[in-house]
Amino acid sequence: MAVADDPLLGLGYQKPVSAYPLIRLTDDGDTTAEADVAEEVPIALVYNGRPHVVVMGTPADLEDLAIGFSVTEQIVAERGAIERVDVVRASHGIELQIQIPEANAERLTSRVRGMVSRTGCGLCGVETINEALRMPTVVRNALRVRPEALWAAAAALSEAQELNSRTNTIHAAGWAFADGRLHIAREDVGRHNALDKVLGAVNRSSEVDPASGFVIVTSRASYELVQKAATCGIELLAAISRPTGLAIRFAEGAGMTLVGLLRGRSANVYSGASRITMTSS
Numbered sequence: 001m002a003v004a005d006d007p008l009l010g011l012g013y014q015k016p017v018s019a020y021p022l023i024r025l026t027d028d029g030d031t032t033a034e035a036d037v038a039e040e041v042p043i044a045l046v047y048n049g050r051p052h053v054v055v056m057g058t059p060a061d062l063e064d065l066a067i068g069f070s071v072t073e074q075i076v077a078e079r080g081a082i083e084r085v086d087v088v089r090a091s092h093g094i095e096l097q098i099q100i101p102e103a104n105a106e107r108l109t110s111r112v113r114g115m116v117s118r119t120g121c122g123l124c125g126v127e128t129i130n131e132a133l134r135m136p137t138v139v140r141n142a143l144r145v146r147p148e149a150l151w152a153a154a155a156a157l158s159e160a161q162e163l164n165s166r167t168n169t170i171h172a173a174g175w176a177f178a179d180g181r182l183h184i185a186r187e188d189v190g191r192h193n194a195l196d197k198v199l200g201a202v203n204r205s206s207e208v209d210p211a212s213g214f215v216i217v218t219s220r221a222s223y224e225l226v227q228k229a230a231t232c233g234i235e236l237l238a239a240i241s242r243p244t245g246l247a248i249r250f251a252e253g254a255g256m257t258l259v260g261l262l263r264g265r266s267a268n269v270y271s272g273a274s275r276i277t278m279t280s281s
Contacts (some may be wrong), residue, residue: 015039016060016163016170016187036166040189042093045069048105049097058163058170058188059094061197062087065188066096068200072228074134076104079203136230136254140211143235143257144277149180150238151265153216156182161218163187172218173198175210183208191219192228199232210234214257221260223247230254236275238262243270 020037023030044054045066052075057065066085070076084099153176164170164187173194174185184205186197195217202210214236215229221243227250229237237251238259248270251258257272269276 016058017166038163038167038169038189044090044093044095046095046097047075047100047108048102050105050108052108054093055190055193057190057193060163060188061186061201062094062096064186064197064200064204065193066098066200067203068196068198068228070098070100071203072196072199072231074231075108076100079200134227136227136250136256137233138253138255139230139233139235141235141255141275142211143178143214143275145178145180145214145236145257145275146277147265147267149176149178149214150216150259150262150267152176152180153182153214154238154240154262154264156180157185157216157218160185161187164218174216175199175202175208175213176216177208177213183213191217191222192224194219195225195228199228199234203232214238216262220244221247221258223250226250226254226256226258230256236272238267242268 016039017036018039019034021032021034024033039059040056041059042054043057045052063085067079067082070082071079076082082098082100086097088095088097153174157172157174160182161172164172170187170189171191171194172185172187174182175198176182184198184201186194186201188194188197198215202208211233215234216238217225218240220241221237221239223244223246226237226247236257240262242260243258248258251271257275258270259267260270261268
């Protein structure tokens with residue numbers, strides 16, 4: 001079956017946003033209109049020809065997703081171990097065909113494969129609680145950030161959310177320099193996917209050290225996001241919503257700074273407050 005002939009997928013694999021007709025109901029009656037809607041497609045991650053997991057995500061920045069997922073889920077230790085990534089349209093979605101060393105691929109046989117996850121599931125391919133709750137990597141303590149850097153990064157990420165400005169349904173994540181200059185921004189219907197895309201893009205870049213800046217997300221700060229960020233050496237994770245208790249405990253275990261309720265010019269710091277400098281010195 002051709003991709004475009006799939007009644008479930010349609011042309012969703014081609015673009016992250018599509019326009020759909022609708023009927024708008026008000027006290028004055030009903031009218032016809034059209035609105036942009038975020039697309040969501042099945043994305044299969046296939047390692048060395050072996051299906052590993054399927055996530056539901058936004059069909060954009062897929063190479064970043066492949067690299068970020070592979071690194072943050074510790075399928076490979078570093079981006080250099082990924083030999084090739086091919087984005088292939090399949091009859092019901094998209095395959096990310098990823099070539100890695102065979103020793104890494106063999107380790108995946110101990111995980112559940114072919115599992116269809118919820119949108120942007122952060123536990124893809126994990127079978128046991130011990131695997132899901134793996135201890136976070138302990139990060140360095142070299143980063144120092146002023147509050148103004150957080151305000152600037154949050155404002156810049158909001159402006160960079162092109163897809164969400166059209167749909168109001170898409171998460172975003174970004175990586176900023178320590179002074180708050182936003183360097184990378186990615187969007188996805190799944191918050192885990194958005195972060196994986198950012199971390200994948202950072203790992204692909206030869207211009208920056210991931211640990212020299214911080215990550216900001218437009219979602220709640222869950223423990224999975226802390227895990228993923230710590231795996232890449234990120235020292236500070238900031239979110240516009242509150243963290244979970246487990247996320248705070250994981251951040252403390254990783255020695256990471258966790259910021260929540262970052263909105264406008266205010267925020268809560270839940271761990272690692274020593275990295276926030278209140279003066280210019």
